Amino acid sequence: MILGGGFGGMYAALEFERALARGADVDVTLVNRDNFFLFTPMLHEVAASDLDITNIVSPIRKLLRRVTFFHGDIETVDLVKKRVGLSHGHEQHCHALPYDHLVLALGSTTNFFDIPGWQTARSR
């Protein structure tokens, strides 16, 4: 199971796509909260109106033909029971998916180093 459909998760999934095409006997599932892959290196061109957002987003289901895609939010990861808790849909249905092996590719959050005012200034 791959958690996260950004650069790390998608490229791991694409490697599995190739292995599955060669007949690898594995079930691979990728989970992401968005149903698209965002090509961040060209995001500034969207901000500058040089490109439309549709030029830099790709539907994950179109990129992955053999890897299963689950569109949802990862709520919990139980490393002992090897289970991931997910929610999805408007009503936030909950699911617990078991796994044998886990790829964690959930990105990062900005560290503001507790400097007063920085976080607020950035979100304005």
Ligand SMILES: Cc1cc2nc3c(=O)[nH]c(=O)nc-3n(C[C@H](O)[C@H](O)[C@H](O)COP(=O)(O)OP(=O)(O)OC[C@H]3O[C@@H](n4cnc5c(N)ncnc54)[C@H](O)[C@@H]3O)c2cc1C
């Ligand atoms: C504007 C911009 C421009 C950039 N340009 C470059 C560049 O030119 N070259 C370069 O090398 N790097 C660039 N980067 C950095 C690059 O985008 C990151 O290094 C890269 O995306 C990190 O990959 P990742 O897989 O670790 O995380 P991400 O790509 O952030 O992927 C994490 C994924 O996990 C998902 N996720 C997180 N939490 C949950 C959850 N609880 N439930 C479900 N899904 C979840 C997120 O929605 C996301 O899809 C740029 C970044 C930005 C923002």
